[in-house]
Amino acid sequence: MLIRSVDLPYVCGVKSVLPKTGKPEFVLAGRSNVGKSSFVNALLQRKSFARTSSTPGKTRTINFYAVNDAFFLVDLPGYGYAKTGPVEQEKWDRLIRRYLSEGEDIEEVILLLDSRRVPNEMDLQMFQWILAATGYEPIVIITKMDKLKRSQHAKAIKEIREKLGASKDCMMIPFSAETKSGREEFLELVDKILRENS
Ligand SMILES: Nc1nc2c(ncn2[C@@H]2O[C@H](COP(=O)(O)OP(=O)(O)OP(=O)(O)O)[C@@H](O)[C@H]2O)c(=O)[nH]1
Numbered sequence: 001m002l003i004r005s006v007d008l009p010y011v012c013g014v015k016s017v018l019p020k021t022g023k024p025e026f027v028l029a030g031r032s033n034v035g036k037s038s039f040v041n042a043l044l045q046r047k048s049f050a051r052t053s054s055t056p057g058k059t060r061t062i063n064f065y066a067v068n069d070a071f072f073l074v075d076l077p078g079y080g081y082a083k084t085g086p087v088e089q090e091k092w093d094r095l096i097r098r099y100l101s102e103g104e105d106i107e108e109v110i111l112l113l114d115s116r117r118v119p120n121e122m123d124l125q126m127f128q129w130i131l132a133a134t135g136y137e138p139i140v141i142i143t144k145m146d147k148l149k150r151s152q153h154a155k156a157i158k159e160i161r162e163k164l165g166a167s168k169d170c171m172m173i174p175f176s177a178e179t180k181s182g183r184e185e186f187l188e189l190v191d192k193i194l195r196e197n198s
């Protein structure tokens, strides 16, 4: 897929009314610092269109990136990081849950997991929650693959799959924002989903 245009027409805070985009939305969920915003930049071939940081908790709004006027990538704040304290975190969790359960144009929820980490309780909950809410296992993006040696790749993916209790059909795409590996595979998948819907 060629990226012809990108735009950021909607940015939502806790008090915002969620937009009705009328286009398929591919939502990026995952722990703080897993690489969601870097994933957006790598897909869109922009260095820092989505703001990233080595400190967790960078993204504090729901950002709707319009791509080719055809679909949206939705960058969520990460879970599992409460710099702002439990009250603020709870507001956020509520907004994210509201969006995920009520968002009328959500096409796919994509769960990002760090290749170097065993999924934790929140990751497992998110996986199960997406499965329950949509009836499907999420597409899983395994990030930061460049940080592993080649020889460790297969084992890391197998361990994540086992820990999640994912079926053999659950799609897992190894990805690196550094090398861009996995980028084409993901974009082709988006293309296929969009074609199936048209
Ligand atoms: N080596 C490497 N570093 C990565 C990769 N993806 C992200 N990072 C780094 O990981 C850190 C966090 O990346 P972000 O994209 O900001 O993570 P996020 O999931 O959006 O984090 P929040 O907004 O806090 O939820 C940054 O320092 C990125 O440069 C990757 O594929 N490889």
Ligand SMILES: [Mg+2]
Residues within 6 Å of the ligand: 036, 037, 038, 051, 052, 058, 059, 075, 076, 077, 078
């Ligand atoms: Mg982010």
